[in-house]
Amino acid sequence: NQNDSRVIRAELLSFDADPGEGDTPAEGSVRHLEDGALWIEDGRIRAVDAYPRLAAELPAGVEVIDHREKLITPGFIDSHVHYVQLEIMASYGRQLLDWLNDYTFPEECRFARQAHAEAISEAFLDEMLRVGTTTAQVFCSSHPTSVDAFFTASQRRGLCMLAGKVLMDRHAPEALTDDTQGGIRDSERLIGDWHGKGRLGYSLTPRFAPTSTHAQLDAAGGVLRNDDTLWLQTHLAENTGELDWVAELFPGSRDYLEVYEQSGLVGPRSTFAHGIHLDQEMRARLAERGANLAFCPSSNMFLGSGLFDRLAAREAGLRITYASDVGGGTDLSGLATLKAAYQVGQLRGQPLTAWQGFYGLTLGNARALSLDSRIGRLAPGMEADFVVLDPAATPLLARRHQRCRTLSEQLFALMMLGDDRTVAETWAGGRRQHSRD
Numbered sequence: 001n002q003n004d005s006r007v008i009r010a011e012l013l014s015f016d017a018d019p020g021e022g023d024t025p026a027e028g029s030v031r032h033l034e035d036g037a038l039w040i041e042d043g044r045i046r047a048v049d050a051y052p053r054l055a056a057e058l059p060a061g062v063e064v065i066d067h068r069e070k071l072i073t074p075g076f077i078d079s080h081v082h083y084v085q086l087e088i089m090a091s092y093g094r095q096l097l098d099w100l101n102d103y104t105f106p107e108e109c110r111f112a113r114q115a116h117a118e119a120i121s122e123a124f125l126d127e128m129l130r131v132g133t134t135t136a137q138v139f140c141s142s143h144p145t146s147v148d149a150f151f152t153a154s155q156r157r158g159l160c161m162l163a164g165k166v167l168m169d170r171h172a173p174e175a176l177t178d179d180t181q182g183g184i185r186d187s188e189r190l191i192g193d194w195h196g197k198g199r200l201g202y203s204l205t206p207r208f209a210p211t212s213t214h215a216q217l218d219a220a221g222g223v224l225r226n227d228d229t230l231w232l233q234t235h236l237a238e239n240t241g242e243l244d245w246v247a248e249l250f251p252g253s254r255d256y257l258e259v260y261e262q263s264g265l266v267g268p269r270s271t272f273a274h275g276i277h278l279d280q281e282m283r284a285r286l287a288e289r290g291a292n293l294a295f296c297p298s299s300n301m302f303l304g305s306g307l308f309d310r311l312a313a314r315e316a317g318l319r320i321t322y323a324s325d326v327g328g329g330t331d332l333s334g335l336a337t338l339k340a341a342y343q344v345g346q347l348r349g350q351p352l353t354a355w356q357g358f359y360g361l362t363l364g365n366a367r368a369l370s371l372d373s374r375i376g377r378l379a380p381g382m383e384a385d386f387v388v389l390d391p392a393a394t395p396l397l398a399r400r401h402q403r404c405r406t407l408s409e410q411l412f413a414l415m416m417l418g419d420d421r422t423v424a425e426t427w428a429g430g431r432r433q434h435s436r437d
């Protein structure tokens with residue numbers, strides 16, 4: 001029942017601003033209520049306050065759910081993930097281009113079948129909710145059916161999701177290859193059917209430069225120019241073999257990024273996955289346009305792509321988002337993504353703080369994706385997407401938790417030791433959509 005009014009009593013954590021890189025968060029960036037109350041109504045957050053204060057003004061009969069030993073944060077956001085690769089996670093031993101040919105493309109061919117696309121859409125959303133992810137920017141396959149199936153499943157659950165049909169008009173198996181303009185027409189049909197419908201948004205999805213002709217990239221740029229509410233997602237500078245191939249295919253472009261710039265694909269709603277092999281000048285060009293780089297640490301380690309330089313991106317003023325990049329990534333969990341980001345950071349001498357990590361998974365990703373007026377914070381008027389974390393989910397976590405003296409230590413232990421067991425409940429659109437027990 002959408003009109004249900006409910007209060008959840010728990011420890012609450014939400015960010016109002018970037019906490020910075022320091023061990024203590026920037027003044028005013030963190031909102032933390034040890035004994036908090038989250039009042040939800042009609043799928044939105046109605047009020048957030050200390051429990052005793054909110055309880056005093058609560059009308060009789062409003063249900064109070066007691067989660068006093070739990071920690072609630074906004075729902076996690078995954079800025080880059082391929083739902084169609086769910087079943088090829090953990091395929092052994094290849095770097096990007098061989099991995100695409102040997103595992104990914106054959107798998108994506110299966111999505112020509114509607115029944116398969118429907119089944120995997122449901123399985124993927126179940127898995128996302130199990131790990132506390134309530135919003136993602138998602139690659140489908142090149143089949144329009146795969147997008148219809150994904151949006152239909154997301155719509156039924158009332159989830160805020162961005163997705164798009166992969167555009168590829170060359171260098172892929174014939175079963176996955178678009179006609180240059182046909183792929184664009186299919187995208188336009190999908191935009192008409194899904195973009196802005198309920199909580200859904202369309203993200204134009206040229207796979208990456210090597211699998212689209214300049215003509216197709218230009219046509220995608222044309223669609224984007226006509227509607228500034230559309231998103232765009234693609235890959236950039238992930239792997240050195242990929243860089244060599246792009247240089248060979250686009251001799252008229254000074255560098256990889258210029259291929260996308262020439263087609264008008266770089267803007268404030270554009271997400272470029274990886275961006276490992278960039279120089280500071282390219283980072284500055286991305287920053288100037290307000291685009292974001294999706295840092296996909298578990299994928300970067302799994303595919304041997306390289307160590308993302310997070311601080312160089314920050315220094316250039318570039319927005320960074322956090323992403324699983326499943327099936328290249330080894331884990332859908334946002335907590336696991338933070339753990340991998342910490343490990344990559346250690347190898348670069350730039351360890352990720354828990355403040356920066358949890359900010360990134362929530363408000364940071366929401367801002368970079370222009371979704372922060374709707375999600376990313378526990379605040380009145382926001383759509384009610386949140387995670388109920390259990391800091392003592394396992395005997396080991398309980399032991400570790402007992403020893404934590406500060407919230408920062410507690411969050412760090414969660415990001416290093418947490419997994420799906422740590423997610424007691426996931427709520428989206430004001431409804432409990434996953435319960436561990």
Ligand code: GUN
Pocket residue numbers: 082096100104207208235238299325328
């Ligand atoms: N580059 C082009 N396609 C892909 C993909 O499916 N996964 C990753 N990680 N990189 C890509």
Ligand code: ZN
Pocket residue numbers: 080081082235273325328
């Ligand atoms: Zn990817």
